[in-house]
Amino acid sequence: MKEIVAVLGPGSWGTALSMVLDENQHEVRLWGVDSKQIAEINTEHTNKNYLPETQLSDGIVGYTDLEKAITGATYILFVVPTKAIRSVAKQVAALLDGKTKPVLIHASKGLEQETHKRISVIIEEEISSDLHDGLVVLSGPSHAEEVAKKDITTITAASGTDEIAKKVQKLFINHYFRVYTNSDVIGVELGAALKNIIAVGAGALHGLGYGDNAKAALMTRGLAEISRLGVAFGADPLTFIGLSGVGDLIVTGTSIHSRNWRAGNLLGKKVPLAEVLESMGMVVEGVQTTKAAYELAQQKGIEMPITEAIYRVLYEDADIDEVIRDLMMRDRKAE
Template identity: 80%
Template sequence: NALLDDKQKPIIIHASKGLEQVSHKRISVIIDEEMAVEKHSGIVVLSGPSHAEEVAKRDITTITAASSSETASQAVQRIFSNNYFRVYTNSDVVGVELGAALKNIIAVGAGALVGLGYGDNAKAALITRGLAEISRLGMAFGADPLTFIGLSGVGDLIVTATSVHSRNWRAGNLIGKGLPLEEILENMGMVVEGVATTKAAYELAQEKDIDMPITAAIYRVLFENARVDEVVEELMLRDRKAEHSTSKMTAEEE
């Protein structure tokens, strides 16, 4: 009802992590398109390093409530915060949603490395360079780079790319051990978001002409039947580059 005041309108909270296929739209964009603005008082993205199994046990957890409405994000912060679940606010909805979606790609890759028998050095390398890719794509869509070193960026990436709780990590681990993707998805029992997100991110990178070699490598494994060990070797033998961009090097060239 258009006559409802803001105190009577619900806040829409979503905790989904992914991108719509073909359109590549973020979840909050889809909600905004499908739900008339006069029906709610704000859309809030709840995201961060938070395995449900551990939250249910009241393990220490910190996450982000992101919204273009500061009033809405602060309301969600008040509602959800307690002595084991701490919520921070953030106005960068683009960065929070992209960080949440894209980290699942890197988690698939991290699992694959472990499945191949690689150790902590390789895992740290993948997570660090994966975060660089996530940041590059996010910044191309106007995200704040600081978001990616926060809870919904590096925080969520670490927890998803290092834990057996993560179905994306588990799927990657089985791929690294040689199991076919179709069999893995049939037997997982839950959606492996990183598979569809890899396709969307790869297409976005192509459209924006953004260098995302890890994402491209994982795409080849998932959708072009490339061997994991071969794409790892190709990544390691890429042209040598500086770690950070300089005044003479753009972020896309990094």
Template identity: 75%
Template sequence: MRQKVAVLGAGSWGTALSMVLDENGHEVRLWGNDPQQIKEINEQHTNEHYLPGAKLSESIVAYTDLKAAIDDADALLFVLPTKAIRVVAKEVASLLDGQTRPHLIHASKGLEQDTHKRISVIIQEEIPAEKYESLVVLSGPSHAEEVAKKDITTITAASQDEEDAGYVQKLFMNPYFRVYRNTDVIGVELGAALKNIIAVGAGALHGLGYGDNAKAALMTRGLAEISRLGIAFGADPMTFIGLSGVGDLIVTGTSRHSRNWRAGDLIGKGHDLDEVLNNMGMVVEGVATTKAAYELAQEKGIEMPITEAIYKVLYEKVDVKKAIEELMLREGKAEQSSQNVEKGSQSI
């Protein structure tokens, strides 16, 4: 069934998901706040800054007017930087009349600064439940550049209601874009957010010249940290060995497509964080998420040594090599314990 979908966020991922929706025969309205970018999408059918070389369908229509973009839409897809979610959700709430109740979907990955809240929680706080039909998280291992080329991609639609997740699954599924259902919203969102931290670290290792051994160590122990924090907040441990856990960690922690990896690589090569962020041209979610996760772990008393080390490099200007040495010389521990894993123990 053809649906009207407003995609809120005209960055690389929002544009790539718009292309999938259009490919599936849906009416796509792509919203952004940069008039020049919106003009380029409508007239040139390109989005060169965010998705170089991709040609968009002429049937994808871009808007700067949020009201016009969401008017009578069946679904609203939030694909925005985490820091913009609350502001845009609040504006969306003021525009929804409660008569047409759209499905809400978000495909953003991060934690809100200061509050440390997940994105679905932010949306629920700003948009009254009576104004929307459902809220589903769309997440998993996916580079926008590869989706735009129709490379095979698999991701997860997460909702406590499987029927709602099924709606999103049908909306996006096609021969190159496969969607699985999941009921663990907490695990999917935390896996998506926290893997960006490890990706920054993986990039830094590359920038320093370390090899595959170091990369494997970082990603494996990084996944243990992600799982530990997630389990402490009620996530299903199995989620972290799925698409939005280890899958997303692999794709983000090993590829130059990942802006988090690229930022870490430059930091490893000696570039200053402010310089890296100013020259990236896109939001590097892992930097802000590192601070949020570090503060959350401190608040809850959860041991996350890799996250702490990356935090010190990013926010306390600790030398990367010194941070690595401190990690390597920590007290020796057992790799795993089934009892500890179940409880999210600090001793893992």
């Protein structure tokens, strides 16, 4: 069955997901606020700033008018940066009439600054349940560049309602893009957000010249931290050894496609943070998420030494070599 899907956010991930939906013969409306970018999508069928080597189908139609993009849509997919989720959700809520109730999906990864809320919580706060037919989190190990090339990818559709998760699974699944369902929304969202912190650290180790031993240590102990914080908020610990946990951590913490890894790599080469962020051209969610996770850990009394170390480098201008020495010389303990 052909569905109408409004994809909000024409960045690399929003564009790649639009390509999957178009491949599956759905009507895809890709909304953004940059009129030049949208014009490029509609006339040249490219999005060179985000996926420079990708040719888009003319079935992917760009919109700058949010009302036109979501009118009649059976699914609305949020793929905007975390800091924009609340404002975009408010705009969507003002335009929904409660008659056509779309399924809401989000594929963003992060925690809101100040409130430290998960993205699904933000959307549910801004869009009343009587205006939509359920909310699903779409997450997992997935570089947009590889999805755009139809490389094999597996991700998770998480929802408190199994029926809605299965609808989204069916919407996206095809021969190169496999979707599993999951009921642990908290675990899936926290795994997706927190692994970006560890990816920054992994990139920093590479930039400093450390080898595979150090990176494996960081990612393994980083996953332990992610699990501790997630379980404290009600997540299932098994979620963190799945696609949205260790899977996403591997792909984000080891690849040049990861903007968090690239940012960390530059930090390891002693490039100042302001210059790193300016050079990236896209949001580095791990930087803001580090602050949110550090503050949450302090509130909950959760031990997260790697997160704390990265926080010190990002927000207290601590020397990265000294921070690593401090981590390695912590009190001896059992694994």
